[in-house]
Amino acid sequence: AKETGKSRCVTYSARQSGPPEHDISLEAAMFNAVREGEFQLYFQPIVDARSRQIQGFETLMRWKHPTLGMVPPARFIPIAETNGLINLLGAWALKAACVQLPQFEEAAGRELYISVNISPRQFRNDKFLDVLDDALNFSGLPGNKLVLEITEGTLMIDPAHAEAILAKMTERRARIAIDDFGTGYSSLAYLKRFPISVLKVDRAFIKDLPDSAKDAAIVNAVLDLAKHLDLSVVAEGVETELQLDYLEQRGCQYIQGYLTGKPMPAHVAVAALKEDLYA
Ligand code: C2E
Ligand code: CA
Ligand code: CA
Ligand code: CA
Secondary structure, X not given: OOXXXXXXXXXXXXXXXXXXXXXXXXXXXXXXXXXXXOEEEEXXXXXXXXXXXXXXXXXXXXXXXXOOEXXXXXHHHHHHHHHOHHHHHHHHXXXXXXXXXXXXXXXXXXXXXXXXXXXXXXXXXXXXXXXXXXXXXXXXXXXXXXXXXEEHHHHHOXXXXXXXXXXXXXXXXXXXXXXXXXXXXXXXXXXXXXXXOEEXXXXXXXXXXXXXXXXXXXXXXXXXXXXXXXXXXXXXOOOOHHHHHHHHHOOOOEEXXXXXXXXXXXXXXHHHHHOOXXX
8 A cells, every 4th residue: 555654534423424425436436546556554553451561453444535534444344244245345454464563573573363354245255265264374473363343233134044154264363353242233152153262342341340230230240250261351541550450360361442542544553663662
């Protein structure tokens, strides 16, 4: 992708509730954006709660439109999901993320992992396993350094199909994380059925910690459940020291949020790892 070097961030609120025609022009702009290389990847640190050492990065897509500025994923991912462009964008992101990781490891001088979001449509695409194999083969990345983030909803569309795909992913040693854990409408039975390694607790349960007794109860229950099922937990959207302290004391091992690192371009992550800023 093209590096513009600018970090313009245009507020999008005026367009957020715009008419449907706007989405049509946004959709047209997306196809152009693919040709022009306007999509980029940012990387957000996932850190150990106790040591704050970076363990890995979540890959997050960014679209820097020349005049609209930064278009948030919440705007363009749903469109890409509808028109199928997500298959192209997602395949690119997966491959680019796998290629990126060794550079991060070299800068850090130790092993890390890379986490990539897989949308429902991508997961259900016939070519998904080929896309995964292509990313691993092209990059030479060992499968166990790759985490694939999937929502409960993605698994529930067709659980039998999901089970088969997850088994294939596990054969490649890739790990499965449940993204936005707790926000889906599924039963917990799938935790037994599917080979899951990581629960990413949604920010909705983190943001009012430690004051909210209800959120505290939910988070504690998730940590307990994870412990007994031998799953790792990543708390998403941690913004304050109080939240981090609470989570760390309750035995939450991994943290991701603005407090310990915002999503950043690869070269910024490399510089930070080299300077040991995030040790
Ligand atoms: P997500 O997978 O749940 O990603 C976490 C989102 O939370 C990211 O938003 C991240 O920037 C944001 N975040 C991280 N820490 C904090 C914090 O401390 N406070 C707050 N308020 N937010 C925090 P982002 O990058 O805007 O992405 C939004 C969503 O778009 C993602 O949610 C994911 O569902 C989707 N997305 C982003 N990149 C990709 C991609 O490459 N592929 C697919 N399929 N979806 C993507
Ligand atoms: Ca995610
Ligand atoms: Ca999430
Ligand atoms: Ca989310």
